[in-house]
Amino acid sequence: MAFTLVTVNVLMALAASAAAAEKPVVSEAQKRACFLIKACALAEPGGVCPPEAVGKSASLEPARCQDARDLAARGLVANSDLGFRVFSFLGYKHQVVYLVEGELTLSRARLDFLLNDLPLAAKLLSAFQKNRYAAEYLDPAHTRFKGNRGDDLRGEAEHVTGSTSEGRLVYLGTGSSQLGFWKLKGRGLVQVSYLSTGPDGRRLSYKIRVVASPVNAVINAFMKMGVFKSLVQKRIRDIITDIAEAAQKFERGGLAGIKDDKAWTGEEKQKLEALLQLP
Numbered sequence: 001m002a003f004t005l006v007t008v009n010v011l012m013a014l015a016a017s018a019a020a021a022e023k024p025v026v027s028e029a030q031k032r033a034c035f036l037i038k039a040c041a042l043a044e045p046g047g048v049c050p051p052e053a054v055g056k057s058a059s060l061e062p063a064r065c066q067d068a069r070d071l072a073a074r075g076l077v078a079n080s081d082l083g084f085r086v087f088s089f090l091g092y093k094h095q096v097v098y099l100v101e102g103e104l105t106l107s108r109a110r111l112d113f114l115l116n117d118l119p120l121a122a123k124l125l126s127a128f129q130k131n132r133y134a135a136e137y138l139d140p141a142h143t144r145f146k147g148n149r150g151d152d153l154r155g156e157a158e159h160v161t162g163s164t165s166e167g168r169l170v171y172l173g174t175g176s177s178q179l180g181f182w183k184l185k186g187r188g189l190v191q192v193s194y195l196s197t198g199p200d201g202r203r204l205s206y207k208i209r210v211v212a213s214p215v216n217a218v219i220n221a222f223m224k225m226g227v228f229k230s231l232v233q234k235r236i237r238d239i240i241t242d243i244a245e246a247a248q249k250f251e252r253g254g255l256a257g258i259k260d261d262k263a264w265t266g267e268e269k270q271k272l273e274a275l276l277q278l279p
Helices: 002-022 028-039 062-073 081-090 108-115 118-128 217-223 226-253 266-277
Strands: 096-104 133-137 144-149 153-163 168-179 182-197 203-212
Touching: 028 062, 028 081, 062 081, 081 153, 081 168, 081 182, 096 226, 108 118, 108 182, 108 226, 108 266, 118 133, 118 144, 118 226, 118 266, 153 182, 203 226, 217 226, 226 266
Parallel strands: none
Antiparallel strands: 096 203, 133 144, 144 153, 153 168, 168 182, 182 203
């Protein structure tokens, strides 16, 4: 009798262990993505949000859902690798947004050209500005790249949606930056939009919006401090200023300082000639 009871208990324990092993393991990234999908009433793709990944209640301020809804409307889905990572990122509890707007003395055609060839753009900036830039594509389709501005800013980014033809680009990236006394690392969703202004088409307005997701309340409060936000915005404006100034210097000097420079390949010089021909 005792043997029978022991045997039954062992079998029940084994069955419970097997059931526990079969229970889906839900990652924190999955919980964040599913929280966002539910809170923002997005279409739920199959296989992403089992019951274990969806909480009993979910709510977000309407503004917090705008990015997710916009990306979903543009075809980004959570059951793709990139979509899952984007929605999981946007599903963090805390969020800080940095916005920089302004105008540039640069034509839309020339900015399109530079944005479509980031390594060339970085090399051009380094040639005409005091800051050293570098950029490199990480895949044949040029959807992923890494870059740096001197030693104080570096990172990698992946194209999420948009194109230069529509004047709108969205990237998901990771990076590190030295801002004053602070050296920070993290991820961000970067949205760039721009359009021509003025009758001659030689100016454009731009808007750069960076969404960051601090991992806890302390860092969230820190990143929302006025002094910190000002430093982030200044860093973005510094890069924009470098782009505008380098383009103007290049237009004035043309290929004079580059034509005999062996640091530039024949193909790069041809591209620069094409850039000069643009309005």
